[in-house]
Amino acid sequence: MRLDKFLKVSRLIKRRTVANEACDAGRVLVNDKPAKASAQVKTGDTIEIQFGSRNVKVEVLDVKETVKKEEVENLYRYV
Secondary structure, three states: OEHHHHHHHOOOOOOHHHHHHHHHOOOEEEOOEEOOOOOEOOOOOEEEEEEOOEEEEEEEOOOOOOOOHHHHHHOEEEO
16 A cells, blocks of 8 residues: 555545645655655555654554545554
């Protein structure tokens, strides 16, 4: 699955266009490397997002195309 879509589906970032802009600005790292929005995300990857002065680091546990709001916490865990 594309990185920008995973960020939207997992609700780490609310809109896909915002996820695209964050990737273009170099604020999203996958496995400690800057990633483009089109990068493929798989189980076991670590994603780090820089929100201003705050960093969020998560490990991908599952990749699904659609998820209900209650099941979002099964997609990733905070590191």
